[in-house]
Amino acid sequence: MAELVFFTGTMDSGKSTLALQTDHNYTARGRRGLIFTRGDRAGVARLSSRLGLEVTAREVLDDTDFWAEVQAERHAGRAVDHVVCDEAQFYSPRQVEQLARLVDETEIDVFAFGITTDFRTRLFPGSARLFELADRIEVLQVQSLCWCGARATHNARTVDGVMVTEGDQVVIGDTADDGAAAGGGDGWADPGAGNGAHDDAPAAAAPGTVAYEVLCRRHHMRHMTAATARRRSTPTESLWS
Ligand SMILES: Nc1ncnc2c1ncn2[C@@H]1O[C@H](COP(=O)(O)OP(=O)(O)O)[C@@H](O)[C@H]1O
Numbered sequence: 001m002a003e004l005v006f007f008t009g010t011m012d013s014g015k016s017t018l019a020l021q022t023d024h025n026y027t028a029r030g031r032r033g034l035i036f037t038r039g040d041r042a043g044v045a046r047l048s049s050r051l052g053l054e055v056t057a058r059e060v061l062d063d064t065d066f067w068a069e070v071q072a073e074r075h076a077g078r079a080v081d082h083v084v085c086d087e088a089q090f091y092s093p094r095q096v097e098q099l100a101r102l103v104d105e106t107e108i109d110v111f112a113f114g115i116t117t118d119f120r121t122r123l124f125p126g127s128a129r130l131f132e133l134a135d136r137i138e139v140l141q142v143q144s145l146c147w148c149g150a151r152a153t154h155n156a157r158t159v160d161g162v163m164v165t166e167g168d169q170v171v172i173g174d175t176a177d178d179g180a181a182a183g184g185g186d187g188w189a190d191p192g193a194g195n196g197a198h199d200d201a202p203a204a205a206a207p208g209t210v211a212y213e214v215l216c217r218r219h220h221m222r223h224m225t226a227a228t229a230r231r232r233s234t235p236t237e238s239l240w241s
């Protein structure tokens with residue numbers, strides 16, 4: 001029986017890699033899939049993994065209708081056996097409902113990949129709906145680690161190196177220190193900024209350089225990033241290196 005599966009974890013936990021592997025393994029057995037993403041760091045209509053793999057994908061926009069996309073494909077005589085959805089946290093609840101309908105009414109497997117919560121530890125709307133509707137939730141097995149060595153469970157955002165807890169929910173960026181420049185409005189990257197351009201983007205500028213860091217809950221609650229800990233460097237908060 002077809003399933004809607006939500007593979008989730010923090011940033012940098014291997015979700016995009018698993019998305020690519022999943023599509024590869026199904027395709028290798030003669031099944032045909034569609035790959036969707038939204039706001040990948042590599043740019044519009046790209047699905048990229050930090051391990052270096054990158055493929056062309058269909059960019060999800062505010063008005064994307066997954067049901068219509070699959071029906072159009074089938075009417076054109078092309079089979080659709082599975083659908084891979086990366087950055088699914090950015091999909092609307094309505095789009096997640098379309099994915100569930102595809103599973104239930106057309107027996108297509110849907111594999112969705114995304115982070116659960118934002119930098120404020122709040123659920124993304126798309127992730128919330130996936131938690132509500134998915135047949136299965138799979139937490140990524142490769143652990144990403146907080147600077148203290150504990151399993152990282154939360155995503156922190158820094159602006160110019162300082163952890164923040166206010167701002168737009170969506171700002172495309174990376175876990176590297178040299179993160180992308182902050183966007184504005186609803187947070188979709190400015191098409192001119194070269195950091196994951198998006199058609200639905202507002203253009204308002206915001207200062208600062210945005211980056212992300214994965215932390216355990218304890219250190220997320222204390223706003224203690226690796227840099228903060230290094231500065232404080234108390235005996236009980238030892239760093240690995
Ligand atoms: N140089 C490397 N060697 C081995 N593994 C790496 C390397 N760089 C990244 N990775 C792996 O890739 C993972 C990130 O993969 P990715 O699919 O981009 O994550 P996500 O989509 O969850 O943000 C890291 O957790 C790590 O396991």
Ligand SMILES: Cc1cn([C@H]2C[C@H](O)[C@@H](COP(=O)(O)O)O2)c(=O)[nH]c1=O
Nearest residue numbers: 011012115118119155169170171172173
């Ligand atoms: C926590 C958080 C993340 N984002 C963005 C940053 C990245 O572009 C993606 C996550 O991608 P990954 O493949 O899982 O690394 O989400 C955001 O917009 N808002 C946030 O709060």
